[in-house]
Amino acid sequence: MRLFDAVRRANQPGPPEGSAALRLAATGAVLVGIGACLAEGELSTIDALASGVLLCTGMLFSHLTRERPVRWVKPVLAAVMIAAFVWFFHAVSSATTTGQAGALEAPLAVLFVWIQVAHSFDVPARRDIAFSLAGSAALMAVAASEALTLRFGLFVVAWALLALTGLGASWASMSHARRPAMRQVALAGAGALSITALAVLVLPAPKPSSRLVFPSSLAGDLPVSDPGGLAGNGTHATEPARAATPSGATRVGGFLGLAGPLDTALRPSLGNEVVMRVRAQRPTYWIGEVYDHWNGQSWSDPHPGTRELTSGSPFQIPLPTGDTGGGSSDLQTFYLTVNGPNLVFHASDALEVWFPERDLYVTSNGSIRTGVGMGAGTVYTVLSSVNQATPAELETVPAGPSAYYASPPGQRKALPESTKHPFTFTVEGFAFSQDLQLPRAYHRASALARRVTHGATSRYAEVEDLIGWIGAHTHYSLDIPPLKPGQDSVNEFLFGNRTGFCEQIATSLAVMLRSLGIPARVAAGYVPGSYDPITDLWQVEAKDAHAWVQVWFPGFGWQSFDPTAVVPLANPSPGSVLLHQAIDGLKRIPPVPTGSVLGVLGVAALLYEWRRRRPRTWAERVARDIERLGRRSGRPRRPAETLSEYATELSAILPEERDSLLERARRAEQSAYSPVKSPSRSTTT
Amino acid sequence: MSETLDWVRCRRIRPVRPGGTLVTTVAVLLGWEAVAHNSGSGWVQALGAGLAGVLLVGLGGGWFALRGARLACSSSPADGVAGLELRIEVAASTRVRVRPLEPPGPEAFAGGEDHPSTLVLLPTHRGAYGSIALEIGSAAPFGLMWWSARVDLPLGAELLVSPRTGREAAWPTHLAYTGEQPEVRAITDITESRVGYHRHIGGDPAGARSYEHGDERRHVHWPATAHVGDLMVRHHEISVPSPPVTLWADLPEDGEESERMAEGVLATVSSLVSRGRRVMLGTFENGAPVLAMVADRRQAGRRLARAGPKGPWHPHEHTGPGIVPPSDADQAGPAR
Structure with missing residues (x-):
């Protein structure tokens, strides 16, 4: 019975909430949540628009009927919510049976939105509005789960401002204040922001490994x-x-x-x-x-x-x-x-x-x-x-064109060594010929490789020696002329200008290794890019494209080496660098915001100039009109001429304007210099 | 904010029923973080961090609000009656909830836009209050959790809450009638008798005398004035005042019984005064006896507001001219 009483007490409607600020802030927060779901593709435009309109209608209805709730609303809303849940479970079960269990966020977003919409028609009390505010957080979370860019931050900022305003309005209503103490809310917001920043710094990065389903979708086809x-x-x-x-x-x-x-x-x-x-x-x-x-x-x-x-x-x-x-x-x-x-x-x-x-x-x-x-x-x-593998493990592989069975560590057996080029040997059916392939005999490269790796006791040492030599004797630059057709890029890089980029550097290492009988190949892809701590994503840009070398180590498989990492940058020419920097800088400028700012500044400058040049008084305007008339008639005003003198001179040229000119000049001078203002300047104008 | 007021600050600020709120908050944050961390979504985690910031500020904001709050009483009445509401004005540096504890009263909000705020007190018992006990609360800035502190707010002047006017018949044997006892004056230094002296005209006409400054014009005796040639006024023979009734309020220790008895004493005093009798009221303040005339119900109420039980006082140590020991009063019958 006590439990029943407690439940009944908890479900008793609270006092009607009259704070329009609280209701508006909660409505805005939910609308922002709906917008965020729409932007992240979890709601269709129709759903978003319909739910937005219905939400506003519902909130208005609740506000108007907060003193006398309409009885039939609750059963109708309950039916709507049950229907929404039925639809949700149907959508989820359909997705699961079709193997698309990863696409649960969209039905979840739709369910949350329609619950909010239904709830908005029965929000008489402060507690109910607080539920709407909390529900908007759930909507934001669903949208955030799909957000990949910092653009989502705009929604977060808007939602946070509305939520803070709503919470401040809630306290204002609770404390019978007429309006929220915005200074207090701003201080609290700053405090919350500080804690948020601290939490973001302290919390470990999210790990995707424990998800039950992994996202995959195809666009474009x-x-x-x-x-x-x-x-x-x-x-x-x-x-x-x-x-x-x-x-x-x-x-x-x-x-x-x-x-x-x-x-x-x-x-x-x-x-x-x-x-x-x-x-x-x-x-x-x-x-x-x-x-x-x-x-x-x-x-x-x-x-x-x-x-x-x-x-x-x-x-x-x-x-x-x-x-x-x-x-x-x-x-x-x-x-x-x-x-x-x-x-x-x-x-x-x-x-x-x-x-x-x-x-x-x-x-x-x-x-x-x-x-x-x-x-x-x-x-x-x-x-x-x-x-x-660790360097210590790789050190166990002896130097030279030896091969081992790909067997577990400790059970390696040496294969019959093949010392002649082309190196072709098999490891449990694996043909290395492709990874030792060279289009021609690289005598100089091979000699260089042998000289550099002389004395190396392990394959790892050989690779490291070659990388060290490349790092000590070559330079990295993207600003080199393209090779001519038929020109060998390895020979050009190693024995020509010794300047190149990652593909040439990696290729040179791979070719030298192959010339030593060590299986090597070139991998192409991207370096990790820059890490975004908010989205927890690595942003890979086009310039992050890279090439590196994979070397086969018996027992350890293909191991990656990046010789470009140790190659110093080439000594650039200042002019070329400046030009590139300028072009890159211009490319980085976002056109729309920059153009907008420049446009606004230009309009402001034009307005300022127009205001500066415009005649400030009626007399000045009349004088300018007369001067303009004189200029068109070929008789500009002289610096020492008074307006009356100038009008008299002009009237000789323009006799039909004589009376008007003289009268306007007289009245303008009277207006400018007489303590008694002209009574009829408007008519004269 | 006026610096002339006697500002007080909140000490020993404590959360109000924090268990449920804290458990809910921790559960929400842990759940959110678990989902965010394992879903691998940075934005969800960032939102969770923001939520944590808002919740922590919301939960702890009340403490900071109360820590910085200052309160003062800007206006308070000097008198009150038990059972009747009285209003004081409170100034607060920030918006806080004020709940009067002693004397009790309905909660109200003070500070913020209201300068000052009116606080209603509803004293249930008589008493003398130099300060009132208040429970100050705040859930600023978001209304998520209440914090409260108890403060003693000094009043501008002592507030004397007189007892209710009880039933006259209920007055006990502690009231004494002294019969022909001559005028009695206060016997201790702590008495606050407000009995004043004023010129009184009464009794039978006994002739005329010369006008003195302050005589009323209607008492001028015009025939005598015309006869003497100087302004003369009627001279009355002042009657001997009736002997005062001396009442001793020897209140018991028990609060409710004491209250009821004080109400009876006040009713008796009011009844006597309304019938034109002079009343000498004896009370005990801080255990020491105070005996003084009371002219009206208000004076009696003030005296009874301060009155307490008899302390370690022995009548023989304080006997002297005009002293009516309680034992004598006890022997006398009730006044009618």
């Missing part, structure tokens, strides 16, 4: 001419990414790779355009394509052993040939912001992929390709295995 191949090999105009040309950027930010062969002859200027955002447990290099065929200027991946996976999401990715597997798992979700290549990026080795298509293609060296192009807005999740 662009056709690829060669299923299993790279988009860009064909000529289809609507392909999501096309092979880059020296003069123009492709749709993946201008990088000469990822959509076809990786041309090392030149590197177009890459922009700051965000190509994708990545939610990951740890930063790493995002591998898109691994190239193993080198022709002297370009890398390519002929993908002879491409397998088609038809299992559907999640796709189980087979271990690439020669890799040992193992290592720590790492989960990444990629959000494409531009049309991208048909490559599934991943960290190290991909194990599972969540992608909303029935088909995926995996090459023998681990590159994952989709059968359709991925437009902006595509989302996919990859579970990767990061098999990064």
Whole structure:
């Protein structure tokens, strides 16, 4: 009975709330929440508009009937809410049965919104309005779960201002004050902001690994001419990414790779355009394509052993040939912001992929390709295995062109050594020939590599020696002329100007390693980019495109090395740097805000000039009119002339205006100099 | 804010029933953080941090508001009657809820836009108040959790709350009738007798005398004035005042019984005064006897407001001219 009484007491309606400020703030907060859900794609425009209108209507209805609630409203609202829940469970069960369990946020947002709408028709008391305010927080949370950019911050700021105002109005109403103490609310807001900033600094980054379902969605559904191949090999105009040309950027930010062969002859200027955002447990290099065929200027991946996976999401990715597997798992979700290549990026080795298509293609060296192009807005999740061995472990692999069975550590067996070029040997059926392939005998590069690695006792030492030599003897620069057709980029880089960019640096290391009989290949993708602590996403820009080297270590698989990291920047020419900086600076200026500010400033300057020049008195205006008339008649006013003198002179030229001119000049002078103002200046004007 | 007022600050500020609020807040924040952290959404976590900031400020804001609040009584009455409301004006530096505890009264809000705020007191018992006990509360800035503190707010002047006027028949044996006792004056230094002396004209006509400054014009004896040639006034033979009734209010320790007895004493005094009798009221203030004339109900009420139980006082130590010990009064019968 006590429980029943407590429940009855808790459900008793509170006193009618008359604070319009509180009600308006709560309504605004819910509207902002609806807007945020709309902006994040969790509500349709129709839903958002209808719910917004109904919400305002409901709040107005509640305000008007707060003293005498209408009896039939509650049953109707209860029925609406039950219907909303039934619809929600139906939507959820449908999504689950169709394998789209990741798309629960949208039905949840719709459910929250319609609960708010139904509730808005029965909000007589302060407690009910507080529920609306709290409900708006839930709406914001649902929208925030899908927010990927800082643009969502606009909604957060607007919602926070309204929520703080509403809370302040709640206290004002509670304390029978006529209006909220805005100074107190502002102080409290500043305090809350400080605590928020502290909490953001202290809290660990969110981890996506414990989600039950992983996001994946496909936007665009662009056709690829060669299923299993790279988009860009064909000529289809609507392909999501096309092979880059020296003069123009492709749709993946201008990088000469990822959509076809990786041309090392030149590197177009890459922009700051965000190509994708990545939610990951740890930063790493995002591998898109691994190239193993080198022709002297370009890398390519002929993908002879491409397998088609038809299992559907999640796709189980087979271990690439020669890799040992193992290592720590790492989960990444990629959000494409531009049309991208048909490559599934991943960290190290991909194990599972969540992608909303029935088909995926995996090459023998681990590159994952989709059968359709991925437009902006595509989302996919990859579970990767990061098999990064420590230097001490890698030191156990002896130097030289030796190979080991890919067997568990401690059970390695030396293979018969092959010392002659081309190095071709097998490890449990794995053919290394492709990863030792060279188009010609690089005698100078090979000699250089042998000289540099002389005395190295391990393969790791050999790699590090070569990287150290590159770092000590070459420079990094994007500002170099493109190579001529047929010119070998390795020879040009190592023995020519010794200045180049990441593709040339990585290629030189890979070729030198191959010349030593060490399997090596070039991986292309993106460096992690910049981390956004608010969205917890890595923002990958076009200029983050990168190429590095993967070296095979028996027993440890393919290990990544980035020789570019140790290469110092080339000594630039000041003029070139200044020009580039100026151009880059101009590119960074956002056109719309800057243009708006400049426009407003220009209009303000024009207004100021107009006000400064306009005649301040009636007499001055009349004098200007007469002067303008005189100028048009070819008789400008002399500096020493009084207005009457000038009008007299003008009347000789313009006899038809004589009376008017003389009268206006007399009255203007009278107005300007006489203590008695002209009584009829308006008529004269 | 006037500096001439006697401002007080809140000490020992405590939350009001914080258990449910804190548990709910912690549950909401932990739940939110768990969802945000495991969903891998930075924005949800940032929103949760913002929510934590708002909640923490909202929960703790009342403490800061009370910590900085200053209160003063800007106006208060000198007299009151138990059971009847009386109003005082309170100035506060910030918006706070004020609940009078002693004497009690309905809660009100003071500060903010109201300068000053009126506070209604509803004293249930007589008493003399140099200050009033208030419970000050605040849930600023968001109304999420109340904090309160008890303060003693000094009044501008002592507030004397007289007892209700009880039933005359209820007066007990502690009232004494002294018969032909001559005029009695206060016997202690702490008496606050307000009995005044004023020129009184009364009795039988006894002739005429010369006009003195202050004589009323209607008492001028015109025939005598015409006869003497100087302004003459009627001369009356002043009658001997009737002997005062001396009442001793020897109130018991028990509060309610004491209150009832004080009400009876006040009723008796009022009745006697209304019948033209002079009343000498004896009370005990801080245990010491005070005996003085009371001219009206108001004076009696003031005396009874301060009156308390008899302290360690022995009548033989304080006997002297005019003293009517309680024991004598006890022996006398009730006045009618």
